[in-house]
Amino acid sequence: DTGVSQNPRHKITKRGQNVTFRCDPISEHNRLYWYRQTLGQGPEFLTYFQNEAQLEKSRLLSDRFSAERPKGSFSTLEIQRTEQGDSAMYLCASSLVGQGSEQFFGPGTRLTVL
Amino acid sequence: SQKIEQNSEALNIQEGKTATLTCNYTNYSPAYLQWYRQDPGRGPVFLLLIRENEKEKRKERLKVTFDTTLKQSLFHITASQPADSATYLCARMDSNYQLIWGAGTKLIIKP
Numbered sequence: 001d002t003g004v005s006q007n008p009r010h011k012i013t014k015r016g017q018n019v020t021f022r023c024d025p026i027s028e029h030n031r032l033y034w035y036r037q038t039l040g041q042g043p044e045f046l047t048y049f050q051n052e053a054q055l056e057k058s059r060l061l062s063d064r065f066s067a068e069r070p071k072g073s074f075s076t077l078e079i080q081r082t083e084q085g086d087s088a089m090y091l092c093a094s095s096l097v098g099q100g101s102e103q104f105f106g107p108g109t110r111l112t113v114l
Numbered sequence: 115s116q117k118i119e120q121n122s123e124a125l126n127i128q129e130g131k132t133a134t135l136t137c138n139y140t141n142y143s144p145a146y147l148q149w150y151r152q153d154p155g156r157g158p159v160f161l162l163l164i165r166e167n168e169k170e171k172r173k174e175r176l177k178v179t180f181d182t183t184l185k186q187s188l189f190h191i192t193a194s195q196p197a198d199s200a201t202y203l204c205a206r207m208d209s210n211y212q213l214i215w216g217a218g219t220k221l222i223i224k225p
Contacts, residue, residue: 004157033213040122042203042215043158056212091157100146100165103213105157 004106020078021109025094035091120216137187137204144206
């Protein structure tokens with residue numbers, strides 16, 4: 001399968017714990033995006049990378065959230081001291097460079113914070 | 115701020131009819147809009163992109179229009195099938211390459 005993959009698919013954690021998600025984009029894609037989506041809403045932009053550089057981060061994003069893409073390939077998203085409000089689907093997408101380039105999404109990681 | 119608005123109510127359509135979904139935006143016109151399909155528990159899948167200088171774009175049974183006067187894009191599925199049932203999302207990209215999304219419209223095609 002040469003699509004975008006995400007692991008784990010589901011994560012249940014207790015409030016206050018740290019969690020880390022992984023995204024493997026399509027190999028030739030330079031751009032990688034992280035989104036969060038709650039029921040009945042569209043995806044909410046969190047951050048994006050072009051190669052290994054993190055170029056944009058949502059102003060709404062708490063400093064408990066951090067993302068890395070150390071070698072310009074896979075990326076990780078870490079949430080520290082999770083809160084119940086962090087419960088959501090976390091989506092990763094990748095694309096080629098170019099305005100208007102379609103984004104290819106992974107299946108998402110569903111996080112439940114108890 | 116830029117907003118994308120889609121009808122939050124589910125749209126019920128009889129199989130074989132044309133389904134039309136609406137995407138409205140505020141303030142200045144985006145250079146283009148993208149439409150995606152999302153099935154429950156899965157990530158969105160890209161369907162079509164339309165640029166502001168294009169009035170219409172087609173792909174098989176899908177058609178998208180872009181009216182910069184009305185600040186609106188319409189998404190049509192002709193000869194609809196139960197397999198077309200999904201949530202359809204409209205999105206525009208801002209100058210920082212962030213996709214700004216509507217909440218999506220759930221489409222239900224009844225056999």
